[in-house]
Amino acid sequence: xxxxxxxxxxxxxxxxxxxxxxxxxxxxxxxxxxxxxxxxxxxxxxxxxxxxxxxxxxxxxxxxxxxxxxxxxxxxxxxxxxxxxxxxxxxxxxxxxxxxxxxxxxxxxxxxxxxxxxxxxxxxxxxxxxxxxxxxxxxxxxxxxxxxxxxxxxxxxxxxxxxxxxxxxxxxxxxxxxxxxxxxxxxxxxxxxxxxxxxxxxxxxxxxxxxxxxxxxxxxxxxxxxxxxxxxxxxxxxxxxxxxxxxxxxxxxxxxxxxxxxxxxxxxxxxxxxxxxxxxxxxxxxxxxxxxxxxxxxxxxxxxxxxxxxxxxxxxxxxxxxxxxxxxxxxxxxxxxxxxxxxxxxxxxxxxxxxxxxxxxxxxxxxxxxxxxxxxxxxxxxxxxxxxxxxxxxxxxxxxxxxxxxxxxxxxxxxxxxxxxxxxxxxxxxxxxxxxxxxx
Amino acid sequence: xxxxxxxxxxxxxxxxxxxxxxxxxxxxxxxxxxxxxxxxxxxxxxxxxxxxxxxxxxxxxxxxxxxxxxxxxxxxxxxxxxxxxxxxxxxxxxxxxxxxxxxxxxxxxxxxxxxxxxxxxxxxxxxxxxxxxxxxxxxxxxxxxxxxxxxxxxxxxxxxxxxxxxxxxxxxxxxxxxxxxxxxxxxxxxxxxxxxxxxxxxxxxxxxxxxxxxxxxxxxxxxxxxxxxxxxxxxxxxxxxxxxxxxxxxxxxxxxxxxxxxxxxxxxxxxxxxxxxxxxxxxx
Numbered sequence: 001x002x003x004x005x006x007x008x009x010x011x012x013x014x015x016x017x018x019x020x021x022x023x024x025x026x027x028x029x030x031x032x033x034x035x036x037x038x039x040x041x042x043x044x045x046x047x048x049x050x051x052x053x054x055x056x057x058x059x060x061x062x063x064x065x066x067x068x069x070x071x072x073x074x075x076x077x078x079x080x081x082x083x084x085x086x087x088x089x090x091x092x093x094x095x096x097x098x099x100x101x102x103x104x105x106x107x108x109x110x111x112x113x114x115x116x117x118x119x120x121x122x123x124x125x126x127x128x129x130x131x132x133x134x135x136x137x138x139x140x141x142x143x144x145x146x147x148x149x150x151x152x153x154x155x156x157x158x159x160x161x162x163x164x165x166x167x168x169x170x171x172x173x174x175x176x177x178x179x180x181x182x183x184x185x186x187x188x189x190x191x192x193x194x195x196x197x198x199x200x201x202x203x204x205x206x207x208x209x210x211x212x213x214x215x216x217x218x219x220x221x222x223x224x225x226x227x228x229x230x231x232x233x234x235x236x237x238x239x240x241x242x243x244x245x246x247x248x249x250x251x252x253x254x255x256x257x258x259x260x261x262x263x264x265x266x267x268x269x270x271x272x273x274x275x276x277x278x279x280x281x282x283x284x285x286x287x288x289x290x291x292x293x294x295x296x297x298x299x300x301x302x303x304x305x306x307x308x309x310x311x312x313x314x315x316x317x318x319x320x321x322x323x324x325x326x327x328x329x330x331x332x333x334x335x336x337x338x339x340x341x342x343x344x345x346x347x348x349x350x351x352x353x354x355x356x357x358x359x360x361x362x363x364x365x366x367x368x369x370x371x372x373x374x375x376x377x378x379x380x381x382x383x384x385x386x387x388x389x390x391x392x393x394x395x396x397x398x399x400x401x402x403x404x405x406x407x408x409x410x411x412x413x414x415x416x417x418x419x420x421x422x423x424x425x426x427x428x429x430x431x432x433x434x435x436x437x438x439x440x
Numbered sequence: 441x442x443x444x445x446x447x448x449x450x451x452x453x454x455x456x457x458x459x460x461x462x463x464x465x466x467x468x469x470x471x472x473x474x475x476x477x478x479x480x481x482x483x484x485x486x487x488x489x490x491x492x493x494x495x496x497x498x499x500x501x502x503x504x505x506x507x508x509x510x511x512x513x514x515x516x517x518x519x520x521x522x523x524x525x526x527x528x529x530x531x532x533x534x535x536x537x538x539x540x541x542x543x544x545x546x547x548x549x550x551x552x553x554x555x556x557x558x559x560x561x562x563x564x565x566x567x568x569x570x571x572x573x574x575x576x577x578x579x580x581x582x583x584x585x586x587x588x589x590x591x592x593x594x595x596x597x598x599x600x601x602x603x604x605x606x607x608x609x610x611x612x613x614x615x616x617x618x619x620x621x622x623x624x625x626x627x628x629x630x631x632x633x634x635x636x637x638x639x640x641x642x643x644x645x646x647x648x649x650x651x652x653x654x655x656x657x658x659x660x661x662x663x664x665x666x667x668x669x670x671x672x673x674x675x676x677x678x679x680x681x682x683x684x685x686x687x688x689x690x691x692x693x694x695x696x697x698x699x700x701x702x703x704x705x706x707x708x709x710x711x712x713x714x715x716x717x718x719x720x721x722x723x724x
Contacts, residue, residue, distance in 0.1 A: 033722065102721070103451060104451065105557070105558055106449075106451060106558040107554070107555060107556070107557070107558055107721045108718075108721040108722055109451075109453050109454060109718045110451065110452065110453055111453055112453060113452075113453075114450060114451060114452035114453075115450070115451040115452075116448055116449070116450055116451075117448070117449040117451065118447070118448050118449075119447060120447065121449060123557065123558070125556045125557065126556045129552070129553060129556040129557050130553055130557070132478055132482055134481075134482050134485045134486070135478065135481065135482070139481075142474060143474050143478055146470050146471045146473075146474040146475075147471060147474075147553065147557055147559065148557070149471075149559075151470065152470055
C-alpha cells in the first residue's frame with residue numbers, strides 16, 4: 001500500500017523540510033516564455049522581405065510589426081519531495097507539468113527561483129531519444145544508455161536483461177529501422193527502465209505501445225519506486241497515476257492547485273476538467289473536446305461532439321438517452337486497417353466502458369489522409385448519473401496506438417428516474433443503469 | 441554511482457558568462473565517444489562506395505586542382521610535384537572544411553536530443569569535429585602512398601623528405617581542430633537563433649578556401665603582409681603541414697600568429713557557446 005505523505009502546505013512554504021530526506025526541493029520556480037509572432041505570412045517571397053528589410057532600415061514603422069507576448073508557464077512553484085516518494089504530476093495540457101519536468105531535467109533554465117536535487121537524476125521525457133534507425137538494437141542500447149547517463153560497463157552488465165525485457169532477442173542485431181513501432185518503443189523503454197537513478201523523472205512516455213507492454217512498463221516503474229527511489233511521474237492517465245503514486249500534485253495555469261494524497265488529487269483534477277468546461281466560454285456545451293493548437297502528430301482526434309440521433313447538438317445527456325458521439329479526426333498518413341478506441345472511467349479510475357471499431361464492434365475502418373469524422377451511436381446509454389472521464393484514441397487494432405489522449409474530456413450524465421421510484425441510478429452507488437424488473 | 445546521496449544538484453537561472461565546466465565534460469566522455477562513433481558509423485551507410493569516399497574526395501580534388509592550377513594556370517608549387525604540394529594542404533583543409541560544416545550544424549542536428557535530455561551541450565560540436573578525424577587519417581594514408589609513388593618514380597627527391605620537423609605534425613593537427621572547433625562554436629551558438637547560419641556556412645567555407653594557400657603557395661602573397669596573413673589560422677596550418685610533410689621552409693611568425701588566433705577563437709567560441717546554450721531548448 002502506498003504510504004500517504006503529509007505535504008502540509010504551510011510547512012512546505014516555510015521550508016522546514018528535513019534536508020537529509022528530501023530528494024527534490026523546489027523554491028519559487030518560475031519560467032517565462034516570450035512568444036513573438038511576426039505579423040506576416042510564414043512563407044513570403046524574397047522580394048517582399050527585401051522591401052521590408054529596406055523599410056526597417058530607414059525606420060518606416062508599421063510594416064513587419066512583431067507581436068510579443070509574455071507567458072509564465074510556471075510561477076512561484078514551491079514543492080518538496082521526500083526520498084522514496086512517488087509523485088504524480090497531474091494537470092491539463094499547458095498547465096506546466098512538462099515545463100517543470102524540463103527544468104528539473106536541466107533541459108531548460110528556470111527564469112526565477114531555484115531547485116535542489118539530491119542523488120543521481122535520470123529523466124525519461126521521451127522513449128528512444130537518440131535512437132538511430134541505421135544502428136542495430138544492441139548499438140542503440142549502448143548509444144541510448146550513454147545519453148541517459150549510464151556507464152558503458154553498466155550497460156554491458158544489463159544488456160541481456162534489457163534485451164529480454166524488450167522481447168527483441170531475435171532482432172538484437174537488426175537495424176532498428178526494420179523494427180515495428182511496438183518493438184521500437186519496447187526497446188527504448190527497456191533501456192530507460194534499466195537505468196537506476198536515485199531520482200527518476202518520467203513524462204507521458206507510455207502513450208504509445210500496446211496495452212500489455214504498457215502494463216509491463218508500469219510494473220517496472222512500480223518496482224523502481226519500491227526500491228526507495230524517488231519518482232516524479234507525469235501522465236494524463238489517472239489510473240496509472242493512482243496505481244503508481246502515493247502523492248498527487250495538480251498543476252493548473254503554472255501554479256500548484258492541489259498537493260496531497262493521490263486519490264484526493266485525482267478528484268480535484270476531475271473537478272478541474274469539468275469546471276473548465278463551463279469556464280471555457282468559447283466552447284459550446286455539446287462539444288466535449290476541442291483540439292487546441294494543432295500539433296505535429298500525424299494523427300489526432302480534433303473534436304468530439306455530442307449529438308442527438310438526428311444529428312442535432314445535444315447539450316445535456318441523461319441516463320438512457322439515445323445519443324451520437326461524433327469524433328472528428330485528422331490524419332496525414334494512410335492506414336489500411338485503422339480504428340477508434342474509447343474508454344469511460346469514473347473519477348476513481350474505474351473503467352466502466354470500453355468501445356472500439358475493432359476488435360470490439362468488428363467494423364473495419366480505413367483511415368485516409370485528411371479531415372474526417374466517425375459517429376458512434378449509442379442506444380439507451382446505460383450509465384448512471386455522474387461524472388465520467390472520456391479517453392479516446394486512434395489505433396491500429398490490437399497492434400498499437402496511432403494517437404491517444406487519456407481523460408481528454410468529461411462527460412456528465414444527468415439523472416433520469418428510469419425506475420419511476422424517485423431514486424434515479426447515480427454514482428457512486430452504481431455506474432450502470434440496467435433495464436430490469438422484479439417479479440414477485 | 442548509485443547511492444551517491446551527497447551529490448547535490450542546484451538548478452537556478454544563469455545569467456551572462458558562465459564557466460566551461462570542463463570537469464563535467466570529462467564525466468560525459470562516454471557520451472562524446474558514442475556520439476562521435478555514431479556519426480562515423482552512420483556516415484557511409486547506404487552508400488555504394490562506402491569508406492572509399494574518404495579516399496575519393498582527396499584524390500579527385502587533387503587531380504582536379506592539378507589539372508586546373510598546375511597544367512592550365514601554371515601555379516608555382518615551391519619546386520615540389522604539384523599533386524603532393526596541394527594534397528599536403530588538402531589534408532588539413534578537407535578536415536577543417538568538413539569539421540566546420542558539421543560543427544556549425546551540430547546544434548540544429550542534435551536539437552531533438554537537446555530538447556529531451558540533459559548533457560553538456562559542448563559535447564555536440566565536439567563530437568561533430570572529432571567525427572572528421574577518421575576521414576583525415578584515410579586521406580593521410582593517401583598522401584603517404586602518393587609520396588612513395590613519387591619517390592619510386594624519381595619525381596620527388598629524397599632530399600626534400602621531412603626530418604625532425606615531421607614530429608611537429610600533431611601540433612598542426614591540433615591547431616586545425618582548434619580552428620575548426622573555435623569557428624564552429626561561434627557559428628553553432630548563433631545557429632539556434634539565426635537559421636541564416638546554415639545558408640551562410642557553404643559560402644564562408646568557399647571564400648575561406650580562396651583565402652588560404654591550398655592551391656597556391658603562401659610565398660606568392662605580397663611580402664609586406666607575409667606575417668599578417670597568419671590572422672587566418674588555416675594559413676599557419678597549411679604552412680605547417682607543408683613544412684612537416686614536404687620540408688617547405690615556413691614563415692615561422694605566420695604560424696605563431698595563426699596558433700594564437702586558433703587558441704583565441706577556441707576560447708572565445710567556447711565561452712560564447714556556453715553563454716547562449718541555455719536558450720537552445722527554447723529556440724529549437
